[in-house]
Amino acid sequence: MDYRVLKDNELFLLTDKGGDIPLEHPYGLGLYRRDTRFLSEMSLTVNGEPLVLLKSEAGKSYESSILLTNSHMEKDGVLELWRESIEIERFRYISEDVLYETIRAKSYYPKPVSFSLELSFEADFADMFIVRGFQHGEVGTKHETKVEDDRLIFNYTGSDQVNRSTQVIWNSSSGAEVEGSTIAFPFELAHEELKEVTVRVVALVGEERKQPLPAHQAFQNLKQSHEKWKDTAMKVVTDHQPLNHLIERSVQDLRVLSTDVGFGPFFVAGLPWFGVPFGRDSLIAALQVLPFHPEIAKGTLRTMARYQGTKKNEWRDEEPGKIMHEIRYGELANTNQVPFTPYYGTVDATPLYLVLLTEYVRWTKDIDLFKELLPSVESAIEWIDQFGDRDGDGFIEYHQASSKGIANQGWKDSADSIVHRNGDYAKSPIALAEVQGYVYQARLGIAEMYQSTGNSRKAEKLISQASRLKKEFNEAFWMEDVGYFAIALDEHKKQVGTITSNPGHALYAGLIEEGKQKQVLDSLVSPKMFSGYGIRTMAEGEAGYNPMSYHDGSVWPHDNSLILLGMGFVQGHHQANVVMEGLIEASRSFEYARLPELFCGYGREEGKPVPYPVACSPQAWAAGTSLTFVRTMLGLYPTYDSREIILTPNFVSGMNEMSVQDMPLAGGKVSFTVKRRGEKYELDVKANSSGLNINLQFESQIHI
Numbered sequence: 235m236d237y238r239v240l241k242d243n244e245l246f247l248l249t250d251k252g253g254d255i256p257l258e259h260p261y262g263l264g265l266y267r268r269d270t271r272f273l274s275e276m277s278l279t280v281n282g283e284p285l286v287l288l289k290s291e292a293g294k295s296y297e298s299s300i301l302l303t304n305s306h307m308e309k310d311g312v313l314e315l316w317r318e319s320i321e322i323e324r325f326r327y328i329s330e331d332v333l334y335e336t337i338r339a340k341s342y343y344p345k346p347v348s349f350s351l352e353l354s355f356e357a358d359f360a361d362m363f364i365v366r367g368f369q370h371g372e373v374g375t376k377h378e379t380k381v382e383d384d385r386l387i388f389n390y391t392g393s394d395q396v397n398r399s400t401q402v403i404w405n406s407s408s409g410a411e412v413e414g415s416t417i418a419f420p421f422e423l424a425h426e427e428l429k430e431v432t433v434r435v436v437a438l439v440g441e442e443r444k445q446p447l448p449a450h451q452a453f454q455n456l457k458q459s460h461e462k463w464k465d466t467a468m469k470v471v472t473d474h475q476p477l478n479h480l481i482e483r484s485v486q487d488l489r490v491l492s493t494d495v496g497f498g499p500f501f502v503a504g505l506p507w508f509g510v511p512f513g514r515d516s517l518i519a520a521l522q523v524l525p526f527h528p529e530i531a532k533g534t535l536r537t538m539a540r541y542q543g544t545k546k547n548e549w550r551d552e553e554p555g556k557i558m559h560e561i562r563y564g565e566l567a568n569t570n571q572v573p574f575t576p577y578y579g580t581v582d583a584t585p586l587y588l589v590l591l592t593e594y595v596r597w598t599k600d601i602d603l604f605k606e607l608l609p610s611v612e613s614a615i616e617w618i619d620q621f622g623d624r625d626g627d628g629f630i631e632y633h634q635a636s637s638k639g640i641a642n643q644g645w646k647d648s649a650d651s652i653v654h655r656n657g658d659y660a661k662s663p664i665a666l667a668e669v670q671g672y673v674y675q676a677r678l679g680i681a682e683m684y685q686s687t688g689n690s691r692k693a694e695k696l697i698s699q700a701s702r703l704k705k706e707f708n709e710a711f712w713m714e715d716v717g718y719f720a721i722a723l724d725e726h727k728k729q730v731g732t733i734t735s736n737p738g739h740a741l742y743a744g745l746i747e748e749g750k751q752k753q754v755l756d757s758l759v760s761p762k763m764f765s766g767y768g769i770r771t772m773a774e775g776e777a778g779y780n781p782m783s784y785h786d787g788s789v790w791p792h793d794n795s796l797i798l799l800g801m802g803f804v805q806g807h808h809q810a811n812v813v814m815e816g817l818i819e820a821s822r823s824f825e826y827a828r829l830p831e832l833f834c835g836y837g838r839e840e841g842k843p844v845p846y847p848v849a850c851s852p853q854a855w856a857a858g859t860s861l862t863f864v865r866t867m868l869g870l871y872p873t874y875d876s877r878e879i880i881l882t883p884n885f886v887s888g889m890n891e892m893s894v895q896d897m898p899l900a901g902g903k904v905s906f907t908v909k910r911r912g913e914k915y916e917l918d919v920k921a922n923s924s925g926l927n928i929n930l931q932f933e934s935q936i937h938i
Contacts, residue, residue, distance in 0.1 A: 237261065238292050238300070239505045239852075241490050242328040242456065244268060245437060248506045251290040253300040253324045253335075254278060257356065261848075262365040262506070265333060265400075265435060269510065269564030271365055272388075272400040272437035275356035278324065278337065280304045281314055281349050285322060293826050295486040295852070296460050297453075300324040304349075319343040320423075322351075329452040333435040336449060341423035348423075353433060354416040357388035357400040361564040363572055366507060369638075371571040381412045388415075394568035401436045403446065463489040468526045468897045470864050474889035476818050479827045480860040487828065487852035488523060497540050498533025504831055504853030511537060511576075513558045513583030514645055515855055517590050522795060522858030524597050525865060528898050531594040532603060538587050539610040541576050543617070548635035551579035551643075555617030557587045559640070572638055579640040581622065581632035584614050585672035592679025596872045599900045604683045611680060615696075618673055624663050628699075628706050629723065630673050631663035644669060645793070646736070646771065651785040652722055653778035655731045660724040667719050668796075670707050671740030674700050678744070682874050708747045711737070717753040719746075733763065733773035735793050741800025755806040758797060759813065766838020767820035768794050769813060774835075781835035781844075788846060791817060791829045792855035795862040802866035807884035814863050815886050821860075829856045867892065868908065869931070872899070878927045883908050883915045900924040 240247045245267045249255050255263045255276040265273035278285060285302040292298045302324070306317035319342055326335040341347055359376060363369040374392035381387070384406040390398045404410055404417060408431050411418050419431045434446040446452065467485055472478055491501045495511060501523075502508065503515035520534040543556035550573040551559075561576035568575070588611065595604050604611070622630040632643035640647050644666045652660040677700040684693035711719045713729060719737035720729035738758050740746050746754055757763060762773040765781075768789035772779050781787045794813055801810035816838075821827045823842045831853040834844035850856075865871075867889075869882030879899070885892065890910040897904045902923035908930075909916045917930045 237263065237506070238290060238298050240292070240296070240298055240326065240328050240333075241505055241509060242296065243331050243493055244509075245328050245331040245333065246505055246509050247273075247326070247328060247333055249276070251300070252278075252285065252287045252302060253290070253298070253326070264360075264365070265437065266362065266506070266509070267331065267437040268439055269362040269562045269567065270398055270437075270439075271360045271362070272357055272398070273355060273435065274358040274360065275354060277354045278302075278322075279352045279354070280320065280322070281307055282352065283307060286318070295490045296456055297325070297327040300326075315347065315349055316343055319347065320349070327453055327456055329456040330447070331437070332444065332446045332452065334432065334446075334449050334452055335435075336430050336432045337419075338428055338430040339421055339423065340428040341425060343423075344425055346422065346424050349421050351419045351421055351431070352416050353402075353419075355386060355388075355400075355402055356415055357390070359388075359390035359392070359398050359400075361566045362507070362562065363564065363566050369566055369572055371566050372569065374565060379415055384410075386412060386415060386417060392565035392568070394565040396440055396565065396568065398440075399438045401438065403434045403436065405432065460486070460489055463492075463527075466527070469895040471893045471895075472889055473891045474818075474886065476822055476827070477860070477863065477886070477889065480818060480821045480829070481864070483821075483827050484829075484857040484860045485526065487857040488519070488527075488854065491519075491852060491854045491857070492530070494533065495537060497536040499530055500534035500537050501530065501854040501858075504850035504856070506850065508560075508850060508853075510563070511541070511558075511561050513538060513560070513580050514586060517557075517583060517586040518792060518796070519854035519858045521586075521590050521593060522792075522855060522862050524593060525870070525897055526861055528594060528598050531590055532600075535587065535591055535594065535603065535607060538583070539607055542610055542613060543578050549573045549637075550575070550577050551634065551636045551639050553578065553617060553621040555584070555613035555615075556621065557583040557614065559583060559643075573636050577636070577639065579632075579634060579636060579643050581630060581643045581666065582645065582669050582672055584617050584622065585630070585669065585676040588614055588676035588680055589672055592676070592683060592874075595683060596679075596874045597899060599874070601683070601686060601874075605687065611683075615680065618676070622673070627727070628703055629665040629710070630669050631665045631723075633662040633664075644736075646734075646785040648784045650778065650783070652730055653732055653776075653786070654724075655777055657777035660722060660730045663725055664730075665723040665727075667707075667711055667721055667737040668739035670703060670711070671743035671745045674703050674707075674740075674745045675743035677703070686874055704745055704747070707740075707745055708750065712750065717750075718757050719750075719754065732776045732778060733757070734776075735763070735769050735771050735790075735797065738769065738793075738797035738800060741806075742796055742803050743800070744803070746804075751804050751806070755801060755804070755809045758801075759809045761837075764812065764816065765789055765835050767816045767833070767843050769797060770835040772835075774837075782846075784832070784846075787835040788832045789820075789835050789843075790832045790856075791859035795855070795859040798866045799862055802869055802882075803871055805869070805882060810866050811884065811886045814866065817859065818863075818886070824851075828852060829859055831856050864892070864894070868894075877925070878929060879904075880929055880931045881908065881917065882931045883910075885910055895920075900926050904928060 264271040307314040377389040558576040559580035562574035681693040681696040830849040905920040
């Protein structure tokens with residue numbers, strides 16, 4: 235990636251590889267908090283001259299180290315600094331919503347040298363929607379920049395009448411001088427002498443006050459937090475090193491993307507543009523990470539319940555019981571210039587909320603959370619029946635009501651993503667294939683929860699609805715001529731017949747009839763759908779296919795992950811291994827083995843994966859993708875009432891052993907190793923405090 239990003243809680247920094255935020259950068263670099271850009275410029279110079287980048291490292295997710303040096307400097311024939319004589323390191327991190335940067339300068343010139351090191355800043359307090367060019371509107375007033383002792387202060391009063399300020403703080407003993415918004419630090423260094431300065435940047439909203447910690451203490455707190463996250467996560471080690479690297483990267487990145495807005499930890503969608511609570515994205519990422527950190531699911535569910543719709547509001551596409559799509563905190567949202575406080579234009583977040591809840595209870599046996607959230611659950615079920623099924627035909631549809639909302643309200647939410655085979659765009663109301671799967675899965679899961687709590691009447695109703703949906707889906711969406719399901723039904727209930735990845739999600743739900751499963755599995759790994767690195771969002775050769783597009787031919791890791799969970803669920807082991815091997819190979823081409831939000835859908839025969847130019851990285855459900863490989867390869871699908879866990883393992887090529895340590899299950903922990911011996915698998919349970927029996931099912935060798 236051509237940028238460097240750091241995040242902790244609500245604050246994130248986006249710079250170029252040299253660590254600068256150039257003014258007017260086309261990618262919207264900056265320091266952001268709560269959808270406002272608190273720094274729009276940050277540049278480091280020596281004697282007023284830009285530096286030469288040597289190395290830029292961000293492998294640990296929570297810290298960044300950038301190595302630079304000076305260019306040759308002469309003035310009127312007098313030497314100021316010999317080229318490459320000063321080594322400069324920028325070491326930075328964000329801790330407790332404060333940016334810390336320590337700049338270390340070391341001289342390699344044989345004689346003493348003196349120079350000035352300058353940091354220049356600017357803060358435009360631009361709303362995220364304006365930075366991204368999506369909206370324009372009434373904005374507030376920026377005030378005169380102030381200098382007070384050891385700090386530079388930028389102030390802004392938004393159109394929402396909220397005061398926002400950026401404070402740049404340095405050590406008063408550094409001898410710094412300020413001119414305008416540039417801080418100049420004098421340096422005098424002998425040969426191989428090293429000195430450093432530290433600045434702290436605080437982004438404040440409203441009446442907030444914050445006294446930053448000393449840099450060393452802040453970094454120790456941050457490091458310990460990440461170590462605790464890693465130590466408390468389930469650990470997976472295999473004899474397949476590329477997979478080990480991918481899982482380790484995923485666990486690191488997910489910690490960076492975790493946030494808590496008061497109801498427990500959850501994942502924001504991704505950086506740089508989606509560092510806020512999302513419905514669909516946060517729910518899917520929590521589902522992916524369930525075996526590693528189930529408490530994320532609990533925090534996600536409580537957060538979603540807190541912002542659940544309570545009334546009908548067309549401006550925000552809100553309806554009672556509906557789970558939100560996205561919430562924003564900037565001045566355009568606060569002044570109702572955009573409908574994101576929160577915005578509810580998503581058809582899938584509500585059933586996914588119910589799916590995550592039931593999966594969480596199956597893993598943890600924490601039925602108390604179901605009881606706690608029961609009013610929210612029943613509101614969500616009512617939304618599906620009353621508002622989701624707009625015409626009473628049994629299928630869940632979406633339609634945009636808000637003038638500034640989103641037209642397509644499934645996960646493929648770009649305007650061109652739902653397209654007929656003749657190239658015409660489908661018109662809403664639209665019933666998406668994968669959404670019917672989520673609803674089916676939600677109904678059966680909640681029915682299981684109702685039965686466990688003694689409410690058989692409500693359970694029977696949901697089971698009956700699910701049974702009817704399965705029958706009608708397999709009739710209405712199935713395209714006999716191609717042996718595959720339509721992506722959607724349009725406003726006239728006609729099939730949108732383009733071959734896409736969407737129906738693959740219904741495998742995990744169990745919605746696809748057994749007699750159709752093999753055709754779907756084979757289609758997903760066919761040359762038209764499978765690029766060699768992953769399943770494309772749309773099949774090559776379709777009218778809307780474009781390998782460079784956002785949703786019409788690209789490869790999305792999370793899309794593949796939900797399909798993989800389904801492949802494992804129906805024991806499509808061969809097809810699952812093809813997909814996992816492709817994604818593992820793709821990860822090796824990206825920086826730090828980090829799967830991005832998406833990449834282009836060009837075939838493997840054309841070379842390495844082609845990056846999508848503005849893909850988020852790190853991104854939560856992309857990071858969570860490799861974690862689903864573990865469940866898929868183990869065939870691990872717990873149910874609530876069973877006292878037994880059945881593993882149906884099937885490993886990718888070149889892998890013969892997987893060790894799992896401290897898997898959270900049923901309130902306890904399980905550790906075990908699975909080994910492949912020829913065509914058979916062996917299980918060795920090392921520890922088990924779950925109260926469940928862990929066994930192998932040898933029929934796992936059957937391939938669909």
